Amino acid sequence: MRVDAKVVMLGKESVGKTSLVERYVHHRFLVGPYQNTIGAAFVAKPIQVGEKVVTLGIWDTAGSERYEAMSRIYYRGARAALVCYDLSDSSSFQRARFWVKELQNCEEHCKIYLCGTKSDLIDGDRSLRQIDYHDAQDFAEEIGAQHFETSSKTGKNVDELFQKVAEVYNSTAFQYMTAEETGVDLGQKKDSYFYTCCHNN
Amino acid sequence: MDGEAPRARASWENGSLAPVDRLRTERADSPTPGLVEGTEPGAGQKSAMFVHAQSFEDLNAEVEKDARRDDEVDRSEGEHAEEELKVLVREENIEEPPNSPLESRSKEEDVSSEAWRSHRKHVFVLSEAGKPIYTRYGTEEALSSTVGVMIALVSFVEAEKNIIRSIHADGYKVVFLSKSPLVLVGVYRTCQSDKELLRELQYIYYQIVSLLTLTQLNHIFQHKQNYDLRRLLAGSEYLTDNLLLRLDRDPGLLLSAVTCLPLATSARDVVSSSLQAAKATNLVFSILLAGDQLVTLIRKKDQFLHHIDLHLVFNLVGSSSSFREGEGWTPICLPKFNTAGFFHAHISYLEPASQLCLILVSTDREDFFNMSDCKKRFLERLSKRSAYQALKEALKSPSYSVAQVGIPELRHFLYKSKSSGLYTSPEFPVMYQSDEEQERLMGLYQDLHSCLHHPTRPLSYFYRCGETENLLAWVTSGFELYLCFSPLGTKALAVSAVTKLLKWIRKEEDRLFILTPLTY
Numbered sequence: 096m097r098v099d100a101k102v103v104m105l106g107k108e109s110v111g112k113t114s115l116v117e118r119y120v121h122h123r124f125l126v127g128p129y130q131n132t133i134g135a136a137f138v139a140k141p142i143q144v145g146e147k148v149v150t151l152g153i154w155d156t157a158g159s160e161r162y163e164a165m166s167r168i169y170y171r172g173a174r175a176a177l178v179c180y181d182l183s184d185s186s187s188f189q190r191a192r193f194w195v196k197e198l199q200n201c202e203e204h205c206k207i208y209l210c211g212t213k214s215d216l217i218d219g220d221r222s223l224r225q226i227d228y229h230d231a232q233d234f235a236e237e238i239g240a241q242h243f244e245t246s247s248k249t250g251k252n253v254d255e256l257f258q259k260v261a262e263v264y265n266s267t268a269f270q271y272m273t274a275e276e277t278g279v280d281l282g283q284k285k286d287s288y289f290y291t292c293c294h295n296n
Numbered sequence: 297m298d299g300e301a302p303r304a305r306a307s308w309e310n311g312s313l314a315p316v317d318r319l320r321t322e323r324a325d326s327p328t329p330g331l332v333e334g335t336e337p338g339a340g341q342k343s344a345m346f347v348h349a350q351s352f353e354d355l356n357a358e359v360e361k362d363a364r365r366d367d368e369v370d371r372s373e374g375e376h377a378e379e380e381l382k383v384l385v386r387e388e389n390i391e392e393p394p395n396s397p398l399e400s401r402s403k404e405e406d407v408s409s410e411a412w413r414s415h416r417k418h419v420f421v422l423s424e425a426g427k428p429i430y431t432r433y434g435t436e437e438a439l440s441s442t443v444g445v446m447i448a449l450v451s452f453v454e455a456e457k458n459i460i461r462s463i464h465a466d467g468y469k470v471v472f473l474s475k476s477p478l479v480l481v482g483v484y485r486t487c488q489s490d491k492e493l494l495r496e497l498q499y500i501y502y503q504i505v506s507l508l509t510l511t512q513l514n515h516i517f518q519h520k521q522n523y524d525l526r527r528l529l530a531g532s533e534y535l536t537d538n539l540l541l542r543l544d545r546d547p548g549l550l551l552s553a554v555t556c557l558p559l560a561t562s563a564r565d566v567v568s569s570s571l572q573a574a575k576a577t578n579l580v581f582s583i584l585l586a587g588d589q590l591v592t593l594i595r596k597k598d599q600f601l602h603h604i605d606l607h608l609v610f611n612l613v614g615s616s617s618s619f620r621e622g623e624g625w626t627p628i629c630l631p632k633f634n635t636a637g638f639f640h641a642h643i644s645y646l647e648p649a650s651q652l653c654l655i656l657v658s659t660d661r662e663d664f665f666n667m668s669d670c671k672k673r674f675l676e677r678l679s680k681r682s683a684y685q686a687l688k689e690a691l692k693s694p695s696y697s698v699a700q701v702g703i704p705e706l707r708h709f710l711y712k713s714k715s716s717g718l719y720t721s722p723e724f725p726v727m728y729q730s731d732e733e734q735e736r737l738m739g740l741y742q743d744l745h746s747c748l749h750h751p752t753r754p755l756s757y758f759y760r761c762g763e764t765e766n767l768l769a770w771v772t773s774g775f776e777l778y779l780c781f782s783p784l785g786t787k788a789l790a791v792s793a794v795t796k797l798l799k800w801i802r803k804e805e806d807r808l809f810i811l812t813p814l815t816y
Contacts, residue, residue: 108530108531113618113621116621116622117621120622130616130617130618131531131532131618132618132621133612133616133618133619133624133626134624134625134626134627134641135624135625135626136618136619136621136622136623136624136625137622137623137624137625137664137668138621138622138623153622155621155622157531157626158531159528159530159531159532160527160528160530161507161508161528161529161530161531161532162626162627165627165661168661168662
């Protein structure tokens with residue numbers, strides 16, 4: 096399968112990156128003991144955008160610190176990064192800030208989507224919320240990111256999130272294509288966004 | 297199952313168990329044909345698949361040797377590892393308390409309770425600075441004083457330029473394994489020998505190394521002696537938990553061998569050659585598993601896999617549902633191959649609900665899409681052939697009944713071919729089907745194994761009468777055999793059963809073993 100856009104899931108362990116992918120790709124929510132991802136898992140998912148089909152290649156990475164040294168190979172050349180944090184865990188937001196900084200430093204062309212997870216917990220009990228919606232919104236604006244609060248359990252905002260990713264990719268891909276036609280800027284430093292490791296597919 | 301033309305069939309007429317073709321050429325003068333390494337039932341017909349650890353003794357010697365070699369490797373550690381480590385070290389300033397995945401394990405056991413004390417096998421891993429890293433039961437935090445005593449014992453004896461190996465007291469055995477920068481301690485209530493228990497601790501050590509590499513471990517502790525390693529191991533505890541369960545239940549870990557899915561040779565050969573055809577430059581090992589059974593294994597020429605490494609892969613795949621979500625891509629260190637670096641494994645199931653899991657081990661961490669392509673090619677090739685259907689059929693009967701052997705008193709057995717590193721064993725009969733009974737039988741096998749491989753007085757032959765079963769164990773240069781009979785049987789009967797069983801295994805070896813391992 097040809098992959099159009101590389102999308103990477105980043106965030107602290109157990110915030111629910113795998114559940115988000117699972118909900119989006121397989122339309123299900125698995126209840127059961129928490130199982131951490133080992134290394135990373137890759138899924139390709141075609142998605143309809145207007146009259147076009149865009150295939151997202153989603154990298155669901157492990158949140159464990161053990162795999163941090165590997166993380167660069169997963170986000171390099173990514174067109175979108177879903178930086179996830181758990182709405183009921185303030186330390187996971189700190190971790191999200193770390194990933195944002197990392198992306199800003201290493202992958203400037205990667206669109207960032209700030210994604211709060213487990214909103215069903217908050218809906219059940221408001222006192223569980225540790226990350227204020229407006230604080231997160233402000234942070235998202237500051238870094239030029241889109242902001243979503245999602246629940247993989249209920250499916251809230253999940254399809255919308257990935258739809259947005261695909262739409263934004265689609266419109267910017269068009270821009271880049273027209274930009275390319277105007278000629279090559281030799282002064283421009285070697286760019287990473289035309290490079291993805293999906294080439295050989 | 298025996299419709300295929302036999303490549304090497306035993307000749308019954310002269311009472312020999314050796315394959316006819318070999319008997320004539322190489323082993324004609326052998327006093328006990330068939331019992332010599334390389335000609336026993338199940339022996340591979342080409343080169344072996346695994347690192348050749350001929351016996352348990354070799355394996356242990358090898359472990360010692362390795363330790364010394366590792367030291368040398370570390371001194372000349374590569375820049376590549378350095379680069380990865382920088383990332384780790386830089387991150388150290390974000391101090392977070394050990395987090396939820398730890399608590400999510402059912403470990404809230406009170407370490408001062410009687411229930412905690414009465415566990416049969418405790419395993420602790422600590423750093424040389426005396427920080428708890430892993431405990432099988434309870435939480436690490438609650439154990440700091442216990443761990444303090446352990447490390448005090450180790451360093452007290454070390455101060456006298458000695459090494460503490462074990463303490464025996466009041467039915468307990470406390471076994472120490474010092475593997476700088478880690479110390480592993482086992483506290484057991486069992487009659488297994490120290491050596492066997494040490495082997496179990498070694499497995500745990502290798503499990504940790506396979507996640508981090510020894511180079512990384514050394515680097516971390518050189519920089520920060522009191523580093524809390526649980527931060528890096530967070531979320532992997534269940535791998536160690538599972539490995540400990542396997543050590544109690546899986547005969548493969550006891551025998552230092554792996555078992556194969558029973559499959560007609562014709563089908564296995566097609567599966568193997570399809571896998572062999574799907575090669576790539578950096579691909580070192582392709583492993584196809586069905587649950588805990590090996591379907592086939594292809595390796596790069598001259599590169600061998602050690603059964604410990606293979607068991608670590610089995611444990612990784614068997615412990616996690618993570619690889620069902622998509623195609624997995626993970627760094628993995630195969631410690632018996634090289635403790636200094638990571639391989640990168642592409643792990644995926646052939647079909648969503650399938651038992652068949654394909655593991656492609658590459659040396660390059662950028663190789664994901666190449667490996668993914670290899671898998672696709674393998675599947676395409678395989679789907680075109682009837683062998684895939686035969687393989688799926690074989691999955692429905694992954695084991696066989698001991699009744700097939702035709703020895704009424706025989707309840708169960710383990711047979712290991714030493715030269716191929718493979719073993720075969722029937723399913724557990726009705727009376728051993730519960731977890732407790734299975735573990736009890738495995739315990740009996742472990743005792744026999746301890747006796748046969750006793751460090752100073754090894755036995756080659758052992759018969760034991762019990763109230764609930766009679767047991768016979770026999771080790772030759774070619775095989776290891778453990779039999780479990782009904783308690784009504786006699787010794788003479790048991791001895792005659794051996795010959796009958798060996799003949800049966802010889803007859804079935806095409807199906808039960810991988811006789812022609814392939815390489816790229």
